[in-house]
Amino acid sequence: MEPVPDRAGGGQASAWYDNAIQRCGQALTAAYTTADRLALVPSLVRLRGGRLDLAALPIVLNEAERFQLERFGLALTSGGGALRIVTGDDKFGLDGLAQAMMLDERPRQVFEPAALMRFCCA
Numbered sequence: 001m002e003p004v005p006d007r008a009g010g011g012q013a014s015a016w017y018d019n020a021i022q023r024c025g026q027a028l029t030a031a032y033t034t035a036d037r038l039a040l041v042p043s044l045v046r047l048r049g050g051r052l053d054l055a056a057l058p059i060v061l062n063e064a065e066r067f068q069l070e071r072f073g074l075a076l077t078s079g080g081g082a083l084r085i086v087t088g089d090d091k092f093g094l095d096g097l098a099q100a101m102m103l104d105e106r107p108r109q110v111f112e113p114a115a116l117m118r119f120c121c122a
Helices: 011-030 034-047 063-067 097-101 114-120
Strands: 051-053 074-077 082-085
Touching: 011 034, 034 051, 034 063, 034 074, 034 082
Parallel strands: none
Antiparallel strands: 051 082, 074 082
């Protein structure tokens, strides 16, 4: 899979992001049950920004998997050529589901616990 360009934070954040996509793709390729595969597909779609062309998916979805996509918060789009996260506008969608499923890409900052700072910096 090709890396996703222009990710927030760049540098380490971008490397983490690209590695997460690669690990998810590897796990998806190694999974063999329908439930395992369909549990991983939404993660890959989230990592790809909420939409993923089926040609970029490291597996081929069979008919049973395509039939169960909505149970995993996904829908086919572009004439069946892509996956996307469902929205509240979908007949089976829930209000706010698409927003909750989107990946928050903002860089995080780690802080020392306040209790430790009290003892070391007093």
